[in-house]
Amino acid sequence: MNSVSVAGVRKGQLSRAQLIVAATLGNALEFFDFTVYSFFALTIGKLFFPTMSSYGQLLASVATFGVGFVMRPLGGVVIGAYADRAGRKPAMTLTIFLMALGCTLIGLAPTYAQIGIAAPVIIVFARLLQGFSAGGEVGASTTLLIEAGTPANRGLLGSMQFASQGVGVSLGALTAAVLTTCLTPAALMSWGWRVPFLLGIAIAPIGMWIRRRIDEQAAPRAHHDANAQMKSAQTKNAARAPVLAVLRDHGARAALGTLLTIGSTVTAYVVTFYMPTYAIHELKVPAPTALLAGLVSGVVTFLVGPLAGWLSDRLSRRALIFWPRVAVVVLIYPAFLWLSSAPDAARLLITVGGLSVLLALQAAPSITMLPEMFPRAVRATGMAIVYSIGVAIFGGFAQAIATWLIKATGNLLAPAWYVMACVAISCLALPFIRDLTGKPLED
Template sequence: MQEGLEAAAIGAGKAQGAAARPASQRAMQRRAVVAASLGNALEWFDFTVFSFFAVLIGKLFFPVEGEYGSLLLSLATFGIGFVMRPLGSVVIGNYADRAGRKPALTLTIGLMALGTAIIGLAPTYAQIGIAAPLLIVAGRLLQGFSAGGEVGAATSFLMESGTRANRGFMVSWQMAGQGASALAGALCGALLTRGLAPEALESWGWRVPFLLGLMIGPVGFYIRRHLDETHSDHARERSAFAEVLRGHGRALLLGTLLILGGTASMYVVVFYMPSYLVKMAHMPPATSLLAGCAAGATLLVLSPLAGWLADRLPRRKPLLLAVSLLSLLVVWPAFSAVQGQPSLATVLAVVVGLVALLSTSSPAGFLLIMESFPRKVRATGLAIVYASGVTLFGGFAQFIVTWLLKLSGDPMAPAWYMLGCSAVSFAALLAFREQAAAD
């Protein structure tokens, strides 16, 4: 009798433990999603606001003559932050693969917040002269360095916090977080543009979103300090950077080429579209900002669904091939429609359609790349891939497209740029070897 009671108690304890483990695992995954998304949100919120106020920032900090002069300098400053991304990917990626994901994530959000504060509080050129644009550049360089390691550490952390059955869904929150922050940035820009007089917007209104973004920093810093670690390797003798270069060169090259199409499309459609609509389609600034809202909302809603889909497919590559081919086919008609009928309805349909394609492929694309690297070099590998591709063809996308518009006068220049980058990515995808699910 006593033995039976003891056996029953042991069985009940095991059952309770088995029930508690999934509950605790779900709680850990929720913390992982929030922690990883907050750092990414700060980065993208700032990028979105900077892009939407690029014309005004150019006027205040880069006062040069010519229709495109100050805008080009403002967009070049936006792009110059990306020059630091490869350095950040190596330094912070190595740190994440050695010391752990948690300390790397804590470091990146602190650096991002500092860069945002510098930009939001910088005096204008009229107030302090040449020091003003130098401060803006310094803020962007600091943000670029931190962002270079953020994606590798945060996305690896999301993947490793999930299981083989839901890692696509976990990774999808990287893009969903970007969508949420892009939506918040666009809404903030639209409300300020509509609600403030031009003088007030130029005087202080443009600074409000940057200062609001700073609120994310302390919250994210606190949450990231209290995460459960998913990987660390303090005893490693060789740097992850050296190891990934020596043993995974093919994955680095093809991974970098693979993300070109999506990166170029993302930065043109989400960030450049408001300036493009004002300059080329002569739409009101507040109306054009709604395109950014539509892009952010689409990313936020569709990315988790795309992650769920990626988890249920036996292979990632067929989905990516189908989406890539469809993207190549619709880019030209999409921009032709905007030029032919520059109405709000047309713009929103084009933006939602293009971003929907990006959302559908992103989780599967991230998994395809990350599963080609072992856990011990995953953060460094993904960070280098992402930083290199984004630096070369994403960060300077707005500058390149504006320069092409000035040089050719062809309003279809953004479509040509996106088509070229997408064609390169399609070729890289054909050559990419899909690996079995990694640890």
């Protein structure tokens, strides 16, 4: 009996480890594919919007980056509902396939000089497809991770989703920095910018193969008595129409979750993705140096994210979200002021690194708290809806808004004001969200 029991435990441990690796690796690949666009925003602007001014090219390019977020809510709804009905694993396999298709379209797209107005149309369509995929990825993968955990380690497992985003961002920034350093400007404009998107196509089959091998049943369900095992009419309806169930039965939770998402996503997309473009275009920092800022942010996210998740299991998700957000509101304006007063590599990397620490401390527990808000039958759908809507409205267009604010006000510090306002408003949701730190999930 004892040997059989031990063997069963080892098998379960192996399945759970495979599940975590598959969820996080696939998510890292997704974020590499989706975010690498931002590191080539200036180059893409020149190639696909050449008839505009320098400012117009940049604004059009970052707006096209934001367009990908428009489809996130739809992708979150469709793929999230699919994950709740068919399972987390098939939904995550689908997202990688769609992301790879978007990479194919961007990597092989003819430029404006070759086919005219059809060129930016192809890029916009590809970003819409990638946004649809990313909207479903976060809901399915995060839900799978927290359901694989226990009340004692759920925050740590959920933080792996955020940490894996850091891996994807780091790879994207590193690829961009290497290409920018090793290639001449002419070669980068001619073909070099396509390399990361073509790499995204090549690595997608690896992610799909890994995800098809995972055992979704490694994520344990809560124990029930005989009565609890009988599905209620509400649960049956949720299984058939999870989107309607979220909006009808959990509308207040969805609204609070969306509000909570704003603080993390605006901070992330300004600090991690906009800062390299800001440094190059506004502060005139050399491109290879500016791209290192994205790499630093990704590495900090990867290292600090799990620590924040571990702390959230021992302290409180609410407290660990609130206090770093207060620090962001207090420090981001002085940080922008210090950087813009004498921009150089050291100040840029210190600013991005410090703000990324605060981002990771609050974002990791936040991404765990969101799926914890919903019962299992609609958990992936609920998570996908609140995350994708918050990211689509405020995060996706953060770069475009920051660029426009600088132009409209003539003030290089305008992006800091935008972050401060969004983070402060987002904190209003915290007192009304139930904190399940150390408690079982609602099933």
